Amino acid sequence: MPELPEVETVRRTLNQLVAGKRIERVTVSLPRIIQRPKAPDEFAALLVGRTIQSVERRGKFLRIMLDGLVLVSHLRMEGRYGVYDRKEPPELHTHVVFHFSDDTELRYKDVRQFGTMHLFDWGEELTLPPLNKLGMEPLDDAFTLQAFKKKLAKRTTKIKPLLLNQEYVVGLGNIYVDEALFTAGIHPERTADSIKPAEWARLHQAIIATLGRAVEAGGSSIKSYVNGQGEMGMFQHELLVYGRKNEPCSRCGQFIEKLVVGGRGTHICTSCQPVPRLSKAGKLSRK
Numbered sequence: 001m002p003e004l005p006e007v008e009t010v011r012r013t014l015n016q017l018v019a020g021k022r023i024e025r026v027t028v029s030l031p032r033i034i035q036r037p038k039a040p041d042e043f044a045a046l047l048v049g050r051t052i053q054s055v056e057r058r059g060k061f062l063r064i065m066l067d068g069l070v071l072v073s074h075l076r077m078e079g080r081y082g083v084y085d086r087k088e089p090p091e092l093h094t095h096v097v098f099h100f101s102d103d104t105e106l107r108y109k110d111v112r113q114f115g116t117m118h119l120f121d122w123g124e125e126l127t128l129p130p131l132n133k134l135g136m137e138p139l140d141d142a143f144t145l146q147a148f149k150k151k152l153a154k155r156t157t158k159i160k161p162l163l164l165n166q167e168y169v170v171g172l173g174n175i176y177v178d179e180a181l182f183t184a185g186i187h188p189e190r191t192a193d194s195i196k197p198a199e200w201a202r203l204h205q206a207i208i209a210t211l212g213r214a215v216e217a218g219g220s221s222i223k224s225y226v227n228g229q230g231e232m233g234m235f236q237h238e239l240l241v242y243g244r245k246n247e248p249c250s251r252c253g254q255f256i257e258k259l260v261v262g263g264r265g266t267h268i269c270t271s272c273q274p275v276p277r278l279s280k281a282g283k284l285s286r287k
């Protein structure tokens, strides 16, 4: 599933390709992608004659800003956008097509068919599902160490599922949580309330640095991810633990291990991220 760096890369490329284009017609061939309004005909009719102003992002959602309306789109597992000339035959699994007045088309293709689209009036999208409960944007200035700790530090649950929960911090998925926890030297099964101040500071920095570098590299192309221009990201070559089971840790040489945390495959170095153990006092500690 695309995470913040991949969605941000799609946003940037799409913004260059579609901003300023006017929608002449919309074709929906898989109604279930359209969540709001429920009727695909109504969805299509609302978009006719609108011009795309820009493409924005909130968490892992794209916000396609039109005059008066906002199209909120989630790619889920394998959703993809691409801009094509009208004459090019559509690829298999193309489910929604936005026909522009300049003979080009924005096509949404989704092999797994899990993607969603919601249409809102301007501003309304932030007050209703699916965007209304989203947490802090980790690449915004408002994501300070203090704000981060305030949201998470007192929780008694494991840190990895907390970081995956989009109600606290948005944009992190399985890849970048593993990378950030490794960079910070924190075991994914540590409970948030066992994490020390210096570790919070390292984790906060690691999240910002990892996501920032991944955005610069155009995201990670692990399965089928490509940007809005059909290009692969490059950050998969820079991943330190994710997908590197049985390879030596870049920091200490010990082999990377894979375990399951909160139902998710998790990559760690047990030397750089010590396993939490019960101390004599019965409290969790690092050693």
Ligand code: ZN
Residues within 6 Å of the ligand: 249, 250, 251, 252, 253, 254, 269, 270, 271, 272, 273
């Ligand atoms: Zn290591």
